[in-house]
Amino acid sequence: MIELQNICFEYGSEEQNIAGRGALHNINLHIPEGQIVLLCGESGCGKTTITRLLNGLIPHFYEGNLTGTICIDGKEINDQPLYETALLSGTVFQNPRSQFFNVDTTSELAFGLENRGMEETQILKKVDKTVQELKLEKLMNRSIFDLSGGEKQKIACGCVSVCSPNIIILDEPSANLDLKSMEQLHVMIEKWKVEHKTVVIAEHRLAYIWNLIERMVFLKEGKIEFDFSKEEMQKLTPRDLHQMGLRSNQDVKMVHYNRNENIDRIVFKNFVFGYEKNHNILNLKTMEIDKNSITAIVGNNGIGKSTFLRCICGLEKKCKGIMEIDGKVYKRKERLNEIFLVMQDVNHQLFTESVLDEVLISMKEENEEKALDILKSLDLLPYRERHPVSLSGGEKQRVAVATAIASERSVLLFDEPTSGLDYRHMLQVARLFEKLRNHGKTILVVTHDLEFIEALHANTICLEELQA
Structure with a gap:
């Protein structure tokens, strides 16, 4: 269970936002265990800031003025050491390159488990299982530096999945993924849902996860403007979403426009x-x-x-x-x-x-x-x-x-x-x-x-x- 109570936050130093961009104002949010929640809104509305609160990067890594209480499973994490908070959740960042610690993909998948002191045979077993589930076979034993942006995104998802935390936080996980990889990510989120994981997704591209989301939290200028239930979400049309500044909840088909034969x-x-x-x-x-x-x-x-x-x-x-x-x-x-x-x-x-x-x-x-x-x-x-x-x-x-x-x-x-x-x-x-x-x-x-x-x-x- 996640509980944000009366949260206000403003970035300090280099991150200080003009007109409160990225800041949060009086956020109260209760997320029960096992719920799939979408955080949405225009760029700068505070989605990423909330993910940083949940994984402990605020206040331990990003400086600023924080008031209010952040609780996970009834325990306040505001002042909890970051290494303890890391045991509660796993995060896929908007830029996956920023979360890699190794130079090859196989070692990267094993890294989180090694840090937890797990035995080698158990690590190898969990890595193999994750590789099969996410269809990462072609990406194993590769240099991180030789991967495309989408391939790095898939490895980052694998690193979270292999550790199997109870809370999974995804910040723009589909940003660089092709359609096939988005389908695989959909299957992975569906699997986490069956396992009763709590999944918080900050995302602009909505169509690929729309049928999995159980709740939609719409942020505007650092405040929760709407908190839609599953039933309320189903009534929203693409036009409604566009008026809110959001992407469509329906798949867009590839259209091949005719080339002009008379052009150079x-x-x-x-x-x-x-x-x-x-x-x-x-x-x-x-x-x-x-x-x-x-x-x-x-x-x-x-x-x-x-x-x-x-x-x-x-x-x-x-x-x-x-x-x-x-x-x-x-x-x-x-x-x-x-x-x-x-x-x-x-x-x-x-x-x-x-x-x-x-x-x-x-x-x-x-x-x-x-x-x-x-x-x-x-x-x-x-x-x-x-x-x-x-x-x-x-x-x-x-x-x-x-x-x-x-x-x-x-x-x-x-x-x-x-x-x-x-x-x-x-x-x-x-x-x-x-x-x-x-x-x-x-x-x-x-x-x-x-x-x-x-x-x-x-x-x-x-x-x-x-x-x-």
Whole structure:
């Protein structure tokens, strides 16, 4: 049983939120044992903050002003050592990379059990069982650094499942998962439900878990605005959810829009690359996309979508592929000047001390007025003086999109740009992409977000179908 009583919290130091973003105000929440609860609301409403209260990261890791009581199974955990709280719950973080301690996947799965002093034979038995249940066989004995974002997410889920805590906390667990992996996550949550686990899920993508959720807590500006029962949830339509700023509760089908046969093409040839010798993750002889258009690249986790983007923009020196536009061939060094990439993990490309500076350094010639206009278009103007590291995952994502717009490159690449974005901000990014397309930009986006593809009316290409 989880009990939050009269909880108020404001982040301190670097995490101090403007206008209370991420803060909590007079939260009273009772979650009985075995309930599956959804925490939802727009970015910055306080979902992640509540998960940090439940796993003890607040107040032990994230500093701030906390009042009220946090109880688990009748025991107050506010002042309890973090290592004791860790025995009560398991968490999959929004960025799974931040919770890994080993360099290989098998050791990572065993790590939590080793810390509990479990015998080796028992550890191996539990790891094998979890691998089979989550279908992780292909990910075992792999380097953590060679995994895709979605594969890391699956390993993080495995690390929680293998320890079998009574409380499981998931923060945007589907952010980088393909449809098949989301189905596997659904099966895993269903299994936890049968085992009478308490599961708290902070999530934007709702359709894949809608039939499992027993309760929906909707947060707005740090307060609980609605607390829907299962019966009340079933009455909510996609339109109701959209008006609340939430994603649809119904599956969106993949739509393949017809390409314009009269439009110029950009051609990619001989993009072959592998991180290991004699093992190519990418083997693409040729691919064409429409110039001055939006194309979505789809496919399963781990087939090389992110690697393809890195090769296109010239980051992978060993890839000898070429790009051809209007009859002109662009080799790797030339592509570096023509293409801008927004990575899946945007923490790798945020360098400055403020959001405004981040946009300014991306410009060919600094123009503060133009930079402020870009930030305004993405609801980032209030954060212009904030350090990018202090922002939420969705806010960082929008800052990275802002830098791409500011670069004014002719070809823009985006790797999962809507991961961590709520419905309103997802639509906002879609409208900006359309505006860029109308200004002659070519946009190539890797995404599993079918709602985003639908909003863009993007051409779709399945990378697996083109691999040699």
